[in-house]
Amino acid sequence: MAGEGRSKDLGKGLGKSGELDFPRPLTTVDVVIFTILDDSLQVLLMQRPAGEGEPFPLSLALPGGFVDVTKDRDLAACAARKLKEKTGVTSPYLEQLGSWGSATRDPRGWSATHAYFALIPADASVLANDAHWFPIRGGRLKDKLAFDHGDILATAIQRLRNKVEYTSLPAYLMPPEFTLPDLQRVYEIVLDRPLEKSAFRTRILSADMIEPVAKMRRGPNRPAQLYRLKKGSEPVYFVRTFNPPE
């Protein structure tokens, strides 16, 4: 950051703090919210409003909006606010994804958005009535999105998949209690390939991130041990990836 450089760039002398008078890009925050629903990875999208002057009227878009300098202490708080407004979830996994800024991404002018991505269990959310889940099949979304939100979503999917190879991130997509086969299924949904059962169990159990509860999941066959996330557990990083496909 600086003020330095700017006055030089323009090649003319500016009064003190004159450099603050230059055109400022629009600043927004968008959130890519993932969950697992119906045995599939899903993302939360909203329909753009139709009002006059609104860009991409009625298109699908990521939840987000302008940073409110009077309300948002910082970017993460702004992202958490959006998440809360749309899903009611307050304490999810929330990670910064990156930022996208250019002269052309928003017809209203030079704009930059700070993108976050969140993982929540589907059953923990109560959606705002203009928000809906959309399934991601084959690693992509069917629909076209407003702005460059398609790029942002693609990056988020890639980041999620990449990290799932060597971290415990899917744990944040689980309900409070779950079985190891449940967790493995979520890994497989995100990665879109089957994993080895025994290697999976060894890895997860030796990572010390979940603990058994004194209950079993009962069903039409052998009961499965229920587990919960150990509290305060940061994501775990494994020293190997699962063996990659092909």
Place this chain on the structure above:
Amino acid sequence: MAGEGRSKDLGKGLGKSGELDFPRPLTTVDVVIFTILDDSLQVLLMQRPAGEGEPFPLSLALPGGFVDVTKDRDLAACAARKLKEKTGVTSPYLEQLGSWGSATRDPRGWSATHAYFALIPADASVLANDAHWFPIRGGRLKDKLAFDHGDILATAIQRLRNKVEYTSLPAYLMPPEFTLPDLQRVYEIVLDRPLEKSAFRTRILSADMIEPVAKMRRGPNRPAQLYRLKKGSEPVYFVRTFNPPE
């Protein structure tokens, strides 16, 4: 991104595109530029100007500055421009690091910076005369930095170290021709721990990212094979990390 939400947040009706009239945060780009020099990881820093109204006068800071909406097509172009201005390097490894935005990080008002990090070989650079290399010892910088640049730098160091565990990133810190022991040394400098010679060689050579040139590095002892990066090579991701310390 949206305009939606904003008018609702404020609880009052706004004329068309009225939402664009709200206070906009300052938008800047900063670049964390790493190199290897004197057997040590170093970062490029500049001294802040002393002019009236300038925040953090004479403090050390990352190179960066305001996005110039008339000049910068997008954020990456802006970062590349900063890098070019300070080092003369045009084609480095340049990756987005993240963004930092809050009401308090800049005394001039709510501001958000988009941080990038770059890796360049030291000998490829010709520094601007207000820029200098500063060594990072023990994973930290001695000096305090302006703004939240200390946080940004710490994040960059952490990200670099983390990725070096399982990628070929250090290759971008090397001169055009180098030996395997040279490359291993750079890994060791960044990670701040010794690596196994034979495992290191096996991994790098089987990654198909470098190729031998028909020359040897001669010295006071056994000559070493020289290699160069295969052109067009994206960073390589290994399926294991080196065995982590302790």
Place this chain on the structure above:
DNA sequence: CATAGTTAGTTGTACAGTCCAACTTACTTA
């Protein structure tokens, strides 16, 4: 000119963790 010193590079054994496949266990349903 031989020998010591130093760094490049290889080899071999131990070990850890995945892959793959077969197996046992515990339950429901017919």
Place this chain on the structure above:
DNA sequence: TAAGTAAGTTGGACTGTACAACTAACTATG
């Protein structure tokens, strides 16, 4: 009571690192 199914275990093959000892190729030195 037997068949079916999913949970969970076990063991051998394989891959790649850890560790350590080894060989190779050069310079410097007495």
